[in-house]
Amino acid sequence: MALGKARxxxxxxxxxxxxxxxVVTLGTYAAxxxxxxSSGDLALSAGTVPAVYRSQIENWGKLCPEISxxxxxxxxYQESGFDPRAKSPVGALGLAQFMPxxxxxxxxxxxxxxxxxxxxxxxxxxxxxxYDCRLARWTAKVPGDRQANMLAAYNAGTDAVTRYGGIPPxxxxxxxxxxxxxLAKSFTAPAAPGVQLALSREAAGAIWFAQGKLGIDYLxxxxxxxxxxxxxxxxxxxxxxxxxxxxxxxxxxxxxxYAGPHPSRDQLRPGDLVFxxxxxxxxxTIHHVGLYVGGGYMIDAPHTGAKVRYDPxxxxxxxxxxxxxxxxxxxxxxxxxxxxxxxxxxGPKTG
Numbered sequence: 001m002a003l004g005k006a007r008x009x010x011x012x013x014x015x016x017x018x019x020x021x022x023v024v025t026l027g028t029y030a031a032x033x034x035x036x037x038s039s040g041d042l043a044l045s046a047g048t049v050p051a052v053y054r055s056q057i058e059n060w061g062k063l064c065p066e067i068s069x070x071x072x073x074x075x076x077y078q079e080s081g082f083d084p085r086a087k088s089p090v091g092a093l094g095l096a097q098f099m100p101x102x103x104x105x106x107x108x109x110x111x112x113x114x115x116x117x118x119x120x121x122x123x124x125x126x127x128x129x130x131y132d133c134r135l136a137r138w139t140a141k142v143p144g145d146r147q148a149n150m151l152a153a154y155n156a157g158t159d160a161v162t163r164y165g166g167i168p169p170x171x172x173x174x175x176x177x178x179x180x181x182x183l184a185k186s187f188t189a190p191a192a193p194g195v196q197l198a199l200s201r202e203a204a205g206a207i208w209f210a211q212g213k214l215g216i217d218y219l220x221x222x223x224x225x226x227x228x229x230x231x232x233x234x235x236x237x238x239x240x241x242x243x244x245x246x247x248x249x250x251x252x253x254x255x256x257x258y259a260g261p262h263p264s265r266d267q268l269r270p271g272d273l274v275f276x277x278x279x280x281x282x283x284x285t286i287h288h289v290g291l292y293v294g295g296g297y298m299i300d301a302p303h304t305g306a307k308v309r310y311d312p313x314x315x316x317x318x319x320x321x322x323x324x325x326x327x328x329x330x331x332x333x334x335x336x337x338x339x340x341x342x343x344x345x346x347g348p349k350t351g
Contacts, residue, residue: 042068043189045262047319049073050082051281053095056110056125064133066147070187072129074180075154077187077258078333079128082284084121095124106131142166151177182331186258186322190267202324203271205245210237210291210299213308218301223251234289237301237308238273241291247329254286260328262320269323270294277319286319 042061049057057076061069079097080086092099098107098118107116110126117123135153142149144166152160152167155176160168167177213224219231224240232240235253242249249256257275268274272292278285290300290311301308322328 042070044069044073045187045189045320047277047280047283048187048258048262049077050284053082053121053125056122060110060126060129063129064136066136066150067129067132068184070184071147071180072125072132073187074183075128075132076125078180078183081333084119084124094118095121096128098124098127102131103127106134148177148181151180178327179331182325182327183258185261185325186328188261190262190264199270202242202245202247202326203269206238206241206271206291206324207293207299209241209244210293210308213237213301214299214310216301216308218304218306218308220304222301232301232308234301237299238289238291242324242329247324247326249324249329250332250334253289254283255332256289256324257283257286257320257322258328258332260323260325263323265321268292268321272321272323274298274313274321275319276315276317278317280317280319283319288317292321 044054044058053076057073058069061067061072076082076095080095082095084095086095086097087093088097090099093103100118103116103118106127107118107123108126108130109116109123111120111122115123116127132150132154135158136146136150138158139149139153139161140146142161142165148167149161152173156168156170156173160170160173167174213230213232217229217231218233219228220233221236222228222231222233223236224230224232235251235256238253238256239249239251249259253275256273259273263269263272270293274290274292275286276288277283278287288300288302290298290313292298292313293310296312296314297310298313299308300311302311
């Protein structure tokens with residue numbers, strides 16, 4: 001729940017008085033973190049997939065050893081951004097972005113209604129998992145990591161993987177494998193919390209940048225440009241904060257949500273991004289983001305008429321947090337800012 005105005009003002013004043021070093025020290029000791037993800041923890045992280053698809057992704061993510069629910073979710077997100085009506089410029093269709101010719105041979109009736117419909121999310125999820133596992137079987141004798149070879153075959157075809165004895169020397173394919181495996185970490189449930197006092201250089205730099213913007217007026221769509229008088233909206237501020245330390249984040253908040261793993265509330269540490277949504281079961285409804293500074297507070301650009309300021313994160317629409325990593329940010333697909341659709345490199349599997 002939100003804190004009272006007097007308590008908020010007092011806490012914000014204390015944060016300002018403490019300064020950057022104090023905020024980082026206080027926040028780091030007040031929060032706990034994790035040293036890394038357990039390789040055996042393959043559960044979906046809360047709030048990372050729309051609730052309507054969660055059980056299907058969890059079910060089909062167990063179809064073969066080479067896939068998992070987080071990996072399947074990462075593929076679906078990169079393919080379509082969980083948009084069941086997505087259509088690529090080259091004709092790839094639906095949640096899993098199958099080309100019609102591939103769908104004709106690989107489509108699966110996922111919900112048992114007797115039809116294989118590329119626009120039906122249940123069929124698309126089942127078909128993506130089924131196709132993954134078929135590729136894993138076809139490349140089972142190829143040397144190297146079986147999951148990586150499966151993903152490479154998904155992008156470049158099994159002939160290329162077999163011919164090169166592993167991931168082929170194609171920049172697009174190598175990038176696809178790296179991106180999906182990195183992005184899967186964003187969909188993986190966090191491990192049990194453990195105390196971690198270290199603060200990354202990137203997190204510290206992002207906080208330093210954001211603190212320098214305190215008191216600046218909010219601007220819808222603002223990214224801090226000169227012609228915007230240096231003003232920001234919420235995701236413009238967080239994007240600029242991480243750009244200042246060499247990490248490029250997407251422009252909008254619900255894409256920034258996938259830029260790394262998701263620490264639980266008791267694992268938060270300064271530098272994490274904190275997110276707020278209209279529907280806590282659907283990350284597509286994320287509408288706000290801030291930069292956590294510790295002690296239950298964030299720096300954010302909240303709304304028209306307000307200034308960049310400290311706000312409490314414990315609000316009813318808090319959906320979770322993301323610990324930004326350079327690999328996680330680099331793995332994200334691009335979004336067409338004109339129509340909001342996810343864009344990605346086109347591979348032979350989906351066209």
